[in-house]
Amino acid sequence: MNAGTLKQILLITDGCSNQGGDPAAAAALAREEGITVNVIGVMERDIIDEKGAKEIQDIAMSGGGVSQIVYTRNLSQTVQMVTRRAMTQTIQGVVNRELKQILGDSASIEALPPEKRGDVLEVVDELGETVDLEILILVDTSASMKPKLPTVKEALLDLSLSLNARMGNNQFSVFVFPGKRTEVEKLLDWTPKLESLTSIFPKLQVGGITPTGPAIHEAIHYFGRKRQLRGLLPHDDERYFEESI
Numbered sequence: 001m002n003a004g005t006l007k008q009i010l011l012i013t014d015g016c017s018n019q020g021g022d023p024a025a026a027a028a029l030a031r032e033e034g035i036t037v038n039v040i041g042v043m044e045r046d047i048i049d050e051k052g053a054k055e056i057q058d059i060a061m062s063g064g065g066v067s068q069i070v071y072t073r074n075l076s077q078t079v080q081m082v083t084r085r086a087m088t089q090t091i092q093g094v095v096n097r098e099l100k101q102i103l104g105d106s107a108s109i110e111a112l113p114p115e116k117r118g119d120v121l122e123v124v125d126e127l128g129e130t131v132d133l134e135i136l137i138l139v140d141t142s143a144s145m146k147p148k149l150p151t152v153k154e155a156l157l158d159l160s161l162s163l164n165a166r167m168g169n170n171q172f173s174v175f176v177f178p179g180k181r182t183e184v185e186k187l188l189d190w191t192p193k194l195e196s197l198t199s200i201f202p203k204l205q206v207g208g209i210t211p212t213g214p215a216i217h218e219a220i221h222y223f224g225r226k227r228q229l230r231g232l233l234p235h236d237d238e239r240y241f242e243e244s245i
Helices: 023-032 050-062 072-103 114-130 143-163 197-203 212-231 235-244
Strands: 006-013 035-043 067-071 133-140 170-177 185-191
Touching: 006 072, 006 143, 006 212, 023 035, 023 050, 023 212, 035 050, 035 072, 035 143, 035 212, 050 067, 050 212, 067 072, 072 114, 072 143, 133 143, 133 212, 143 170, 143 197, 170 212, 185 197
Parallel strands: 006 035, 006 133, 035 067, 133 170
Antiparallel strands: 170 185
C-alpha cells in the first residue's frame, strides 16, 4: 500500500488573526487540496483568550489536523508530537478509505476484530516511518511573538532532528507572517534540513498584524507551485528540482 506524499501545514501562532480572510475557510481549502493543517498556539505566561483558542481549534478542525495550546517551555516536544500525531491520523484516514473500497462503507480500523486491528496498526506505524513528508511551517511574527521566536527556532530544529531519524524523505519550507514588505514572506525554500534557520531567525522583523488567512492561502499556492514544476521535469530531474526550488 502506498500513502503517497503526506503534506502538512504547521501553523505556529499566539493569537487571533486580524487581517485578511477567515483562516478556518482557508484551512478547509487546504484540506480539499490534500494538505493537512495543524496549529500550535504558543503561550508564555498569559493565557490565550477564548477567541484565540477557538480560532486555533477551528483552523485545525477545518484543515483536518491537530491543534494544541502550549507554554513556550514545552514547545519543542509539542511540535514533534503534533506533527507525528497528524501524520498517523492522515495515514489512518488513507487506510480506512482502502478498507471501505475492499470491505464496504461500514469498514474501518476501529471496526476490525482486535487481532486484525493490530496488524493494520502495524502497517500504519510502518508507513509513518517510511512515507515521504512535506511540511510547510507558518510562523506568526506579529509583535507579541517577538520574545517567543528563539524558542520557536529551537523547536523547529528539534523537529528536524526527530524526523530525520525516519526512513522516509522529509522536505521542509518556512514562511513567516507578516513579512517585511508583504503579508507573507518565504524564509526558507524546500529543503531536507532546517539547520539554515540558525542564521535567519535572529534577523526576523516583527510586525503588529496577524494575517493568518492570507498566510494559509500562500502556503496552499506554494504546494501547488511545487507540484506544477515537478510535472514539467523528467523523472531523472526530480532530485535536482528538490535541491534547487
